[in-house]
Amino acid sequence: MISSILYRNGENYTAFDMDTVVADLxxxxxxxxxxxxxxxxxxxDFFFRKPAGPGDxxxxxxxxxxxxxxRVYGAVQRFLSRYNLFRLYLDYSIKLPQPKTKQKWLxxxxxxxCDCLNRxxxxxxxxxxxxxxxxxxxxxxxxxxxxxxxxxxxxxxxDCRGRLxxxxxxxxxDLRENTVELSGDCGGGDYFExxxxxxxxxxxxxxxxxxxxxxGVNMGPLELRMLGxxxxxxxxxxASLEGFYRKHAAFGHELADLFEREAQFxxxxxxxxxxxxxxxxxxxxxxxxxxxxxxxxGGHDLALIDPAGGESGARAFDFDSGxxxxxxxxxxxxxxxxxxxxxxxxxxxxxxxxGLPVPCAGFxxxxxxGIHTHFARxxxxxxxxGRLKEELVRAKQxxxxxxxxxxxxxxxxxASTTSYDAGRxxxxxxxxxxxxxxxxxxxxxxxxxxxxxxxxxxxxxGGAAGDNIxxxxxxxxxLIRERIR
Amino acid sequence: MNxxxxxxxxxxxxxxxxxxxxxxxxxxxNLANIFSAMSRGDxxxxxxxxxxxxxxxxxxxxxxxxxxxxxxxALENREAVRSMYRVLSxxxxxxxDCYKKSQPAFSSFVTVSARIKDAxxxxxxxxxxxxxxxxxIDQQGAPFASEGMRDFIGAFRRFFSDAFIKSATAEVDxxxxxxxxxxxxxxxxxxxxxxxSGYILRGIGGKKTNGRSSGAKSSFALSxxxxxxxxxxxxDAGLLKMVYVLNEANAKMLERFEAARRELGFYTxxxxxxxxxxxxxxxxxxxxxxxxxxxxxxxxxxxxxxxALEHSINPVGNTLHAGGAGLFVITGANQGGKSTFLRxxxxxxxxxQCGMFVAARSFRANCCSGVxxxxxxxxxxxxxxxxxxxxxxxxxxLIALADxxxxxxxxxxxxSAHEREACAIAGEVVGALHGRGVRTLYVTHLYxxxxxxxxxKPDGVMFLAAQRNADGTRPYTIAESLPERSSFGMDIYxxxxxx
Numbered sequence: 008m009i010s011s012i013l014y015r016n017g018e019n020y021t022a023f024d025m026d027t028v029v030a031d032l033x034x035x036x037x038x039x040x041x042x043x044x045x046x047x048x049x050x051x052d053f054f055f056r057k058p059a060g061p062g063d064x065x066x067x068x069x070x071x072x073x074x075x076x077x078r079v080y081g082a083v084q085r086f087l088s089r090y091n092l093f094r095l096y097l098d099y100s101i102k103l104p105q106p107k108t109k110q111k112w113l114x115x116x117x118x119x120x121c122d123c124l125n126r127x128x129x130x131x132x133x134x135x136x137x138x139x140x141x142x143x144x145x146x147x148x149x150x151x152x153x154x155x156x157x158x159x160x161x162x163x164x165x166d167c168r169g170r171l172x173x174x175x176x177x178x179x180x181d182l183r184e185n186t187v188e189l190s191g192d193c194g195g196g197d198y199f200e201x202x203x204x205x206x207x208x209x210x211x212x213x214x215x216x217x218x219x220x221x222x223g224v225n226m227g228p229l230e231l232r233m234l235g236x237x238x239x240x241x242x243x244x245x246a247s248l249e250g251f252y253r254k255h256a257a258f259g260h261e262l263a264d265l266f267e268r269e270a271q272f273x274x275x276x277x278x279x280x281x282x283x284x285x286x287x288x289x290x291x292x293x294x295x296x297x298x299x300x301x302x303x304x305g306g307h308d309l310a311l312i313d314p315a316g317g318e319s320g321a322r323a324f325d326f327d328s329g330x331x332x333x334x335x336x337x338x339x340x341x342x343x344x345x346x347x348x349x350x351x352x353x354x355x356x357x358x359x360x361x362g363l364p365v366p367c368a369g370f371x372x373x374x375x376x377g378i379h380t381h382f383a384r385x386x387x388x389x390x391x392x393g394r395l396k397e398e399l400v401r402a403k404q405x406x407x408x409x410x411x412x413x414x415x416x417x418x419x420x421x422a423s424t425t426s427y428d429a430g431r432x433x434x435x436x437x438x439x440x441x442x443x444x445x446x447x448x449x450x451x452x453x454x455x456x457x458x459x460x461x462x463x464x465x466x467x468x469g470g471a472a473g474d475n476i477x478x479x480x481x482x483x484x485x486l487i488r489e490r491i492r
Numbered sequence: 493m494n495x496x497x498x499x500x501x502x503x504x505x506x507x508x509x510x511x512x513x514x515x516x517x518x519x520x521x522n523l524a525n526i527f528s529a530m531s532r533g534d535x536x537x538x539x540x541x542x543x544x545x546x547x548x549x550x551x552x553x554x555x556x557x558x559x560x561x562x563x564x565x566a567l568e569n570r571e572a573v574r575s576m577y578r579v580l581s582x583x584x585x586x587x588x589d590c591y592k593k594s595q596p597a598f599s600s601f602v603t604v605s606a607r608i609k610d611a612x613x614x615x616x617x618x619x620x621x622x623x624x625x626x627x628x629i630d631q632q633g634a635p636f637a638s639e640g641m642r643d644f645i646g647a648f649r650r651f652f653s654d655a656f657i658k659s660a661t662a663e664v665d666x667x668x669x670x671x672x673x674x675x676x677x678x679x680x681x682x683x684x685x686x687x688x689s690g691y692i693l694r695g696i697g698g699k700k701t702n703g704r705s706s707g708a709k710s711s712f713a714l715s716x717x718x719x720x721x722x723x724x725x726x727x728d729a730g731l732l733k734m735v736y737v738l739n740e741a742n743a744k745m746l747e748r749f750e751a752a753r754r755e756l757g758f759y760t761x762x763x764x765x766x767x768x769x770x771x772x773x774x775x776x777x778x779x780x781x782x783x784x785x786x787x788x789x790x791x792x793x794x795x796x797x798x799x800a801l802e803h804s805i806n807p808v809g810n811t812l813h814a815g816g817a818g819l820f821v822i823t824g825a826n827q828g829g830k831s832t833f834l835r836x837x838x839x840x841x842x843x844x845q846c847g848m849f850v851a852a853r854s855f856r857a858n859c860c861s862g863v864x865x866x867x868x869x870x871x872x873x874x875x876x877x878x879x880x881x882x883x884x885x886x887x888x889x890l891i892a893l894a895d896x897x898x899x900x901x902x903x904x905x906x907x908s909a910h911e912r913e914a915c916a917i918a919g920e921v922v923g924a925l926h927g928r929g930v931r932t933l934y935v936t937h938l939y940x941x942x943x944x945x946x947x948x949k950p951d952g953v954m955f956l957a958a959q960r961n962a963d964g965t966r967p968y969t970i971a972e973s974l975p976e977r978s979s980f981g982m983d984i985y986x987x988x989x990x991x
Contacts, residue, residue, distance in 0.1 A: 210744075214737055487925065
């Protein structure tokens with residue numbers, strides 16, 4: 008029994024090109040940061056796969072919108088951290104050598120497993136779920152819980168655990184005589200109570216400390232000997248453990264496994280969003296239209312934002328393709344953040360295609376068929392081509408591949424020729440794209456390209472600092488008045 | 493543990509954090525002389541004086557009165573205060589020495605029983621300190637008069653009661669003597685993966701001391717080295733908790749003692765300084781703080797403590813009744829005592845705010861949120877900066893710390909710029925400070941600036957000048973007077989060139 012919260016009708020995706028789109032937009036680094044922030048280790052691949060099934064994007068958006076709700080978030084978060092524990096215990100039960108230990112770790116794993124599925128189901132049943140994905144999963148989980156296999160696992164594990172938990176025994180260690188003696192619980196007081204009375208005025212916290220003896224999961228020789236003694240002192244409890252193991256050694260958990268992986272994808276992104284929101288970055292849910300357009304307000308380049316960096320002064324950009332405006336040239340002086348601008352647009356489109364909220368105040372676009380990027384890079388010596396030729400070969404590949412309805416991003420290419428030539432070539436490229444009905448953004452320093460009627464031109468402003476020395480040190484009368492409150 | 497503070501009415505921690513401009517203050521106000529006089533060679537007292545005079549969080553007016561009353565008390569009972577400080581110092585030093593010796597050398601292994609023995613040793617040192625302090629308190633003939641000192645002594649005596657000392661010592665001695673028996677009894681249950689869990693230590697020492705049901709038993713000999721090692725580790729786990737308990741008790745007692753040492757150290761330092769000033773003949777007085785809402789800066793015979801200590805002389809004091817004036821423009825004769833005047837006021841302000849007496853016949857001033865100094869330096873703080881840039885960068889840092897309640901002292905600021913530019917800068921900066929109501933003292937030779945300001949006769953500005961006798965000698969006093977074009981540098985020139 009399986010129910011995905013990533014794909015509406017079964018797994019169906021096309022991968023983004025790692026060498027161009029992912030690398031140019033710095034999505035690989037951004038994903039690393041997302042996974043750094045998210046406590047659970049989400050599957051990295053999910054961030055590089057564009058879902059291709061019909062309705063997958065809105066399906067995902069409604070899931071993540073629901074997961075952002077504090078109650079649902081908390082429920083899934085609890086589930087993920089408990090499920091992690093289940094995996095750990097299960098791993099011990101597989102890897103540790105002693106049969107008795109294996110059996111007990113399996114029992115401990117089963118207890119955690121049953122408990123976290125029950126809690127998850129109870130939590131999800133209390134929440135009024137609206138998203139198709141989460142509702143479908145919850146119903147599926149409900150059926151799984153009602154099935155005989157789960158019910159017997161639940162019953163047997165809690166019964167067996169109860170027997171073993173009630174075992175309490177007494178250990179006498181005598182290192183002069185070199186003996187250890189085990190017996191039923193001896194009762195009697197706690198040695199530390201006398202001390203607690205004397206030191207009560209100190210509020211001594213160490214008195215409440217748990218005694219940690221023989222830590223680690225491995226069993227040493229003394230523990231194995233003691234275990235042998237305990238088996239003979241408590242035969243029923245140990246027989247019950249063996250019975251449990253024989254019956255449930257290979258219980259199935261595929262449904263929860265898939266949910267764990269898919270939920271981690273969303274949760275990691277939510278954690279990342281929240282961290283950025285704290286430093287003032289806004290996120291919004293993308294809005295989709297039927298006509299070819301891309302409209303972004305207050306968009307951020309995530310590559311420049313360090314989630315651990317605290318208050319962020321990162322610059323926000325606006326872009327509006329407008330209706331029918333297919334080609335756009337973005338220019339501006341050095342340091343005017345052309346690169347950030349174009350990355351920002353590409354990242355927003357990319358994330359919207361993954362079915363995730365985007366780092367913008369507003370985002371509206373059609374369902375893009377894909378993203379193509381062509382960013383200037385160092386000459387590739389393996390091709391034997393000159394730089395210009397290499398760039399044009401790649402541009403042609405994009406034109407050939409693009410069937411329209413995509414976002415095409417050109418950045419600082421054609422720099423290795425005269426600006427007159429670059430202007431002419433650039434305009435050709437732009438009109439080629441216009442015919443294919445794809446939105447194209449061309450970030451460039453080439454003046455001739457900006458002087459065109461083929462494309463809509465966006466100019467970015469670069470900031471320059473004032474040179475008054477008092478202003479520089481914040482010491483003009485007005486600045487001082489502002490600084491001293 | 494119940495803690496009473498000799499520094500704060502509402503117990504707070506010792507102010508560890510210094511004001512960000514501590515280095516500037518030490519240098520500009522010559523504070524090292526004061527610290528030295530307070531410490532009499534005791535490094536600990538030197539540091540304590542520095543930390544308190546330069547504490548980032550200033551004492552409240554209530555705390556100032558609280559400290560003044562304790563300091564008066566300490567001056568009456570000098571020997572008791574000094575004895576308590578000495579006991580604490582000696583025992584704490586002994587404690588740290590013993591602690592250092594108990595720390596294992598690199599890579600050597602210390603058994604848990606050895607760690608318990610060390611902890612017991614440290615515990616005994618602290619108990620000795622408590623016993624000795626109790627003796628000083630009990631021998632003190634005339635009781636302390638101040639509320640703060642009485643609460644402090646009372647709390648100490650109550651906490652380290654004879655009963656506590658007796659029972660704690662007995663328990664620790666018992667533990668020490670049973671350590672070598674090597675027998676422990678636990679009860680436990682089965683935890684995750686069949687590891688033992690929920691250990692309770694039932695007893696140490698005598699075997700099978702606990703009344704036990706005569707149920708089934710199973711025992712075995714520790715036949716191999718591996719099994720013996722684990723048995724030793726299991727025994728030590730319970731004893732380790734004992735180490736933690738003792739270490740924590742030691743740490744908490746030590747913390748209390750160290751706090752007391754610092755606080756008593758501060759008053760010991762004040763007594764030292766008082767005695768030294770008394771010997772030189774410098775008058776001292778406990779300052780008064782005006783009611784909230786009132787502005788005051790009034791003093792008589794205020795002298796620079798640091799100068800007095802350095803030369804063992806009683807310097808000429810200054811008298812000022814400035815009331816609510818906010819900006820003081822100080823001009824006048826070179827070497828006429830302008831910087832000394834700033835320093836005397838800066839020191840007095842810091843001393844007042846940590847509850848000390850000041851070197852004056854009377855002193856009354858508002859508490860400020862911080863003393864901020866900007867004195868000229870011979871070299872830029874960073875080698876790649878020009879002099880003016882360095883001055884401006886330091887002024888930028890000063891403004892970053894300033895608020896309306898700061899006390900700002902500018903000594904020849906902006907003199908590294910051309911006179912015209914300097915006047916313009918001074919106008920902006922000093923004008924804005926005054927405009928924001930920040931109490932500012934500005935020593936300057938910028939005549940165009942000062943004369944211009946004097947002409948406008950703005951509110952709340954007081955013009956002071958270093959005086960000069962008719963024969964060119966200096967009386968080293970500051971008095972109210974309008975700026976003059978000359979600061980009589982020719983006097984100095986003549987003196988140097990003998991013309």
